[in-house]
Amino acid sequence: MLVQFTTWDVIRNLLEGGKWTLALSLIAFVLGGLVGLLILFARIARNRALQAFAKGYIEVFQGTPLLMQLFLVFFGLPLIGLDVSPWFAAALGLTLFTSAYLAEIWRGCVEALPKGQWEASESLALNYLQQMRHVILPQALRIAIPPTVGFSVQVVKGTAVASIIGFAELTKTGSMLANATFQPLLVFGLVAAGYFALCFPLSLFAKRLEKKFHVAR
Amino acid sequence: MSLVKLTGVHKHFGTNHVLKGVDLAVEQGDVVALIGRSGSGKSTLLRTINGLERIDEGELLVDGAALHAGQGDLRALRQKVGMIFQQFNLFPHLTVGENVMLAPTVVKRRSKAETEALAREMLDKVGLADKFASYPEQLSGGQQQRVAIARALAMQPRVLLCDEITSALDPELVSEVLAVVRQLAREGMTLIMVTHEMRFAREVGNKLIFMHHGRIHESGDPREVFADPRTPELANFIGAVQAH
Structure with missing residues (x-):
């Protein structure tokens, strides 16, 4: 049986998929931000062991492709008896990836403050x-x-690799x-347009923030 | 008993032996001027007194509380010792009033009304009562440094450390800051200052310490020491400074 797709059918289905891209991006960004904050605290802590752990964490997730991280989560966790859905694997993988990058971006911001x-x-x-809470952060x-919003564009585009483990x-x-x-x-042209529609407002926003904060001080 | 007492204090930065056994006693109400060439250890010595530099060897006593080499918690010590920096180091995201109120609110847990009254009083003391709601970047360097003094005073320290506090200022702004320090000295505040203002050291100070190669090379009453230096190193230094 052959089903005929109208262009509207294509767009409707893509919008459905786009919804999941948006959801995945938001989850990765919010959870990644929270975990990233913890990693940041560890990275700039005075405790050497915490520092070393955070350094290692950041190196590993920045130094390996996101795709491999997803494979390791998706195929690795079942080996230790945890069955994971593509959805869970993608969310976890992207959270780990995002947290490492955000921790490193934020560390740069903390270290940019005068001694x-x-x-x-x-x-x-x-x-x-008290220093962190009232003076440094x-x-x-x-x-x-600005760099955080800028990075969120990378997260949106990064969600595309979740397609490889079958997440729709x-x-x-x-x-x-x-x-x-x-x-x-036609289809991939529309897919690209979908990503652009998500990312372009973000990069515009990032540029505007950058300008604003440059002027402020 | 001395308010601040250092005994056999040593400090290394890597292989660089910066303080080589410093003994120093500062009494209540003393105004001590620390002078010496750059690299002589005078700033490091000052910074050991509030624990910004940990001492490697020796003992530091402030207001009866001892601090040995390698000891951890310094917050009790820091509540007794205020510090003012060359670069002011005001918190740029807070108003002048909030700068002064922060530590009494957060560290001493005073009520907001109480710390605000205290902040207004301290700002009034340095002649900046009208700048309470301004941000640091709206002030001149001299005004910023006076806010930094008010901020330190709001913690009601027993001794105030001044690290070249006029060195980053334009010449015409130096005197307004020195006037505040002079007033503090007159009120009996104990001051230890690293300074290049020799005339000010002679006028306000009652103790002069000349640091040389990590040791106290010569010390005494500023007027006597300036008039009649006993060591050729100090004579040289005074000559070099006065040539400017």
Whole structure:
């Protein structure tokens, strides 16, 4: 039996897939941000063991392809008896990947602050957490916003690799449709347009923030 | 009993032996000027007194509380010792008032009303009561340094450390900061200052310490020491400074 696809059918299905791309991006970004914050704290902690752990974590996830990380999660976890769905594997893999990059971006922002900010707050008898909470993080946050939004574009595009483990997000939906309709150019053109529609507003936003924070100080 | 007492203090930066056994006693109400060439260890010595540099050997006593080499928790010590920096180091994301209020609120857990009154009083003392709601970047260097003094005073320290606090200022702004320090000295605040302002050291100080190669090379009453240096190193240094 042969089903005829109208262009509207193609778009409707792609929108369905795009929804999952958006969901995956949001989850990766939010969870990745939370884990990234923990890794950041470990990375700039005074405890050497924590520092070493965070360094290793960042090196591993920055130094290996996202695709391999997904494979390891998707095929590795079942080996230790955990059955994972493509959806769970993709969310976990992207969270790990995102957290490593965000931790490293944010570390750069913390280290960009003058040493005198640490010394002055230390001299006022603030403890480490008080220094972070009241002096360091509020200032680091200001300079972190533009590169963080900029990186979110990478996360959106990164979700495409989840298609390889069979998760039906935008790219996977696109390749299924291309096979069914024999119109790869049209379908993948629309897929690309979908990513662009998600990413372009983000990069515009990042540019605007960058300008704003450059002017502010 | 001395307010600040250092005994046999040593400090290394890697292979560089910066402090080579310093003994120093500072009494309540003393105004001590630390002078010496760059690299003589005077700034490091100052920074050991509030624990910004850990001492490798020896003992530090502030207001009766001892701090031995390698000891961890310094917050008790730091509540007794205020510090003012060459680069002001105000917190740029906070207003002037919030800069002064932060430590009393967070460290001493005073109420907001109490710390605000305290901050206004301290800012008034340095002549900047009207700048409470301004941000640091809106102030001149001299004003910023006076805010830094108010911020340190708000913790009601027993001793105030000043690390070349006029060196980053334009010449016309130096005197407004020195006037505040002079007033503090007159009120009996114990001050230890690394300075290049020799005339100020002679006028306000009652103790002069000349650091040379990580040791206290010569010390005494500033007027006497300046008028009649006993060591050729100090005579040289005074000559070099006055040539400028």
